[in-house]
Amino acid sequence: MHHLFYEHPYRRTHSTRVTSCEQHNAVWHVSLEETIFYPEGGGQPGDRGTINDVRVFDTLYDVSGDIVHICEAPVSDDALCTLDWEWRYFYMGAHTAQHLISACLAQLSYPTVSVHLGNDAVYVDIDAKHLSEKDIAHVEQQAFACIRQNLPVVSRSVDSVDQLALRRPLSQKAISRIHMQDIRIVEIGNGDIDRVACAGVHVNSCSELGYILYLSEQTMHERLRTMWLVAEQARSHIRLMQHSTQEIKHILSEPLQSLAKRAQTIQKNLKEQNLVIRSLQQKITSIKCTAATSGLLKVEKDELYVIKEIIPMLLKKTDQQKVFGAYYVHESHSHASETVVDWIFVHPPAAVLNHPLCISSKDNNTKRNNSKMVRGTNTLSEFSFFLKDCYDSIREPPIADDL
Ligand SMILES: [Zn+2]
Numbered sequence: 001m002h003h004l005f006y007e008h009p010y011r012r013t014h015s016t017r018v019t020s021c022e023q024h025n026a027v028w029h030v031s032l033e034e035t036i037f038y039p040e041g042g043g044q045p046g047d048r049g050t051i052n053d054v055r056v057f058d059t060l061y062d063v064s065g066d067i068v069h070i071c072e073a074p075v076s077d078d079a080l081c082t083l084d085w086e087w088r089y090f091y092m093g094a095h096t097a098q099h100l101i102s103a104c105l106a107q108l109s110y111p112t113v114s115v116h117l118g119n120d121a122v123y124v125d126i127d128a129k130h131l132s133e134k135d136i137a138h139v140e141q142q143a144f145a146c147i148r149q150n151l152p153v154v155s156r157s158v159d160s161v162d163q164l165a166l167r168r169p170l171s172q173k174a175i176s177r178i179h180m181q182d183i184r185i186v187e188i189g190n191g192d193i194d195r196v197a198c199a200g201v202h203v204n205s206c207s208e209l210g211y212i213l214y215l216s217e218q219t220m221h222e223r224l225r226t227m228w229l230v231a232e233q234a235r236s237h238i239r240l241m242q243h244s245t246q247e248i249k250h251i252l253s254e255p256l257q258s259l260a261k262r263a264q265t266i267q268k269n270l271k272e273q274n275l276v277i278r279s280l281q282q283k284i285t286s287i288k289c290t291a292a293t294s295g296l297l298k299v300e301k302d303e304l305y306v307i308k309e310i311i312p313m314l315l316k317k318t319d320q321q322k323v324f325g326a327y328y329v330h331e332s333h334s335h336a337s338e339t340v341v342d343w344i345f346v347h348p349p350a351a352v353l354n355h356p357l358c359i360s361s362k363d364n365n366t367k368r369n370n371s372k373m374v375r376g377t378n379t380l381s382e383f384s385f386f387l388k389d390c391y392d393s394i395r396e397p398p399i400a401d402d403l
Contacts, residue, residue, distance in 0.1 A: 012083045
């Protein structure tokens with residue numbers, strides 16, 4: 001089968017004839033006299049499109065090395081082939097961009113180990129630990145210089161690579177096949193920028209790549225996976241970043257120049273607040289324990305309740321300590337062992353605000369003018385012990401059984 005995709009990488013339609021059509025489960029494997037469909041290989045996916053309006057899902061080499069078009073229905077005789085051009089052109093560009101990126105990385109002595117052309121990014125795995133900001137700038141700037149100069153990308157067949165300086169040595173598999181077929185060499189800038197053996201299809205000039213943008217990196221086994229965006233991928237990513245940045249600027253009311261510093265401050269504050277919250281949670285736990293042992297307090301849904309009967313004692317005690325405010329907000333009742341216990345809600349839990357504890361004593365008839373505040377009790381934990389002291393001081397001492 002004649003491979004037209006090498007001679008005419010920009011041809012989108014072609015008329016030829018079907019040489020075979022065999023059903024394999026739910027699909028048909030179609031062979032043609034010649035084809036513009038590129039078969040999967042070299043990291044580049046197989047072409048899609050139609051043959052006589054029958055959908056071609058994929059194109060690949062079969063075990064005998066012939067190109068097979070995977071179709072959703074049988075086709076025969078004359079074949080009008082039409083490429084899914086958007087698909088093909090995207091991968092021609094991505095593949096060429098990968099060559100350029102690998103060439104620029106090689107200038108930094110980071111050899112390419114493997115590549116993957118994703119629909120979201122170009123993945124270039126290199127033998128390196130990390131790419132510095134300087135490295136990234138080098139690759140982006142060098143690639144953009146090639147794009148601006150519109151350097152040519154030329155693919156040609158050779159029968160020997162002995163006299164050619166290749167960025168990457170030929171694989172053993174390729175060497176073993178030299179006697180069977182020509183080797184395809186792809187050069188950027190007449191070989192000044194890059195020269196490598198590759199069987200994929202590429203664009204004709206660097207300007208078609210538009211722009212190459214570094215996205216991120218990820219440490220893999222013994223290698224570094226670098227991710228790059230090309231052309232529309234880069235444009236849409238920049239647009240997304242622009243949109244997100246504008247939103248964050250608006251939310252924080254901060255200019256772009258100081259946005260990162262502001263984010264650092266927020267993160268620092270958040271860490272500090274989280275430490276405070278953790279400390280308070282520990283105190284709440286302590287209070288719950290204290291309340292459980294004293295029977296004077298209970299904490300429900302982060303609200304503090306005290307037993308109503310101790311309030312007069314509390315006020316008496318606090319008056320002696322020059323207390324100047326206390327009031328309660330509401331009452332709740334619990335029935336235990338036929339004894340009604342009135343619980344008084346105390347607000348707010350001072351430990352949360354780290355302020356002197358305020359005891360609420362407002363009911364339906366009184367306003368907050370009789371507010372009192374317990375001085376000297378800064379946390380709920382301290383307050384719980386204070387209450388217990390009050391209670392113990394007016395309780396009759398227990399009568400010992402052995403007297
Ligand atoms: Zn290639």
